[in-house]
Amino acid sequence: MTTFPDRITVNLASVLTFGAFAALVLNAMFGSLAALTFMFCGMLLIVSNPARSVDSLRRWWFVLLLPAYCILTALWSQFPTNSVRYGVQLMFTAMVAVVITGRLSTATLMRLMFIVYAIGVVASVAFGRTGAGGTWLGVFGSKNAFAAHIAVFVLIAAALTADRDSPWFLRLCALGGVVISGPLLILAQSAGATLMVLPCLAVIVLTLVTTRLSQNQKLFLLVMLAIAAAALALVVLVLGDTLLAEVLEGSGKDPTLTGRTDLWATGLGYIAERPLQGLGYRSFWVIGFAPAEELWAMFDVPAGAGFNFHNTYISNAVEIGLVGLAMQIVLIYGGALLMAAYTFARPSPANALLLALQLLMILRSFIEVEVFFEFSIRSIMGIATFIYALAGLLVLRRQPSTPAPHLSHRGLFRHA
Template structure:
């Protein structure tokens, strides 16, 4: 009977092979995306699933993991900042958690194929969007949508990433009619949900990223000369747009912010930015220490909480990634972050221009969105953050493909291939 059962199982068409690393990655994504459901267990679940992935990556992909050691300089520096932090216990705890988050991201990117990662992330985001929508439809709230999250901005961020995935899957992959229809409905709903969230910052940020999709879509039909002309046109159009925006920036921002019920004068944010600049001037090189400012008992932080009518210890930031992080980790730390930001985006754009596959386009679009948001929000480089997790994954994924492409070009660059040209 035992052998008969074995033969039946082996021959059965209903047996589906399971990629356990992919399942672990999906569970890790869910632990972060559905944090408001798992609550205090969210971090524990994420670290548990991630630990198995790290061990698996160390056993089979250790050399590849070591290849990206520069990405570990940032969390290492944050840990070192414990030495001069005014709140060393706070700094050490958050730094170690950041390091674990980023190492898990590296393990996911190294261990799994790009498309497999996208599937896991897609399913996790789909769960979050569906549950959040059901919450909004059953609650009957007349205010802006925020779903299962504490703020509308977090909900808008989840929806925006899901929107980018839908566009990349619809326009840069061959699909059956039914699947294309599904992705089209997904895009339409995400746009509706973004509007209902009334997140002005996210809506403003998503517009140029969506435009980037059309550039990549149109680019793959062009030859080298036409592609060069398109790049020159985009460059000149960007300069013209930037000049126009700089001349009428106040009118543009006032109109958009008033539509979403925001303060059109930006008084609150400019006060925060000025205060951050003053703090940076006091300790510009190394900063105050990672996560050593927004601490209960810190007089400066307490003053800002009081000025904005927020309870002590509530989540708050300087609404600018560069200023906020320079306050904590100084010019040294922000230099590392800028490197990760812009080297990743440059590689993503170059790769998307020559290989406009749906996953390359998505990783590039996500990095572009994150960087655009960085000027008005703080969404990356802190522990258990979806944006930090996905950005590291995107960086390694596009870097690996960029590296493979360069290696292939070197192999094909032979005297015979030169003669054939």
């Protein structure tokens, strides 16, 4: 923590995390410098307080089992060099996520994420461009990337607007972000992003409502939500395909999700061949590998352009098998359940945001691949959410009669 003569306190961990996040979120603007900037800021974050870094890594060592397993797949990978290289990079990314949870509060993380994502929004409005069919790409490579950015931004802005502990000018900017996010999603012409962001916004609103309810009222609301969720799940299981087809047809989209169903069928075939161990981490989409080359050609995608199976479970199971996929599911769904429990016990805008982002990750996991790979802010947030929630619940368990410590005491900037 550094204090300047004007009595503004700067948190070094916040600054370094901001730099790391900015590099990842705005990688379309930074280009090849994004990974280098992230590694530089991440390494400085780790070594700037080695005692706390080691303590965090020792305490949450089990979340590093996933990248360790990815490295291990080099033993049977058809491209072992890739598995080791990218596995090590994923390990570093996971370590940075663990260290962040030990250095930053959830409220601080929310504020710096808003600033980072707001930069992307402002840059997109000022210097953005349109793609085929008039879709708005912003400063990103595709409309899907731009829509995903706006979806996350609106959730952060909504949560920050409701955070009474944040500076008024930051909350005012967040309110403006909520207002402009709707038109920007429309410009992106992404029906999926729009539909997915609505239940996530509802999570934030419901969390804020529960702060005014008694414990019994919150319990009643939780039961009603569980019943509604079960009913919705039943409807999706029974009528999911029909409803999806109607939604896609009504929005003018391809019923096959632009060929994703063909990709999924191909991926399932490879999973059936090697179900437990997979082909090896990052060993399918490799230039020169005939099946990958065939799919790139089929979908008119340049070889090595970062294509995937557009489904987290299928894509990752192809490479790391059902064993590795099980580890990922624990982090994804375990993080959501743990954060839901912690948010229920200690409702706050920051906790609500983490829960909403985890829900968004789950919803997008069925049509996109956002986790777990190197230099990915969504991967970092997935790991961080799991740890924040588990740490909070452990505090509540140890001190059942004492209010949990307020998590916003270390701000991105704070007046002394």
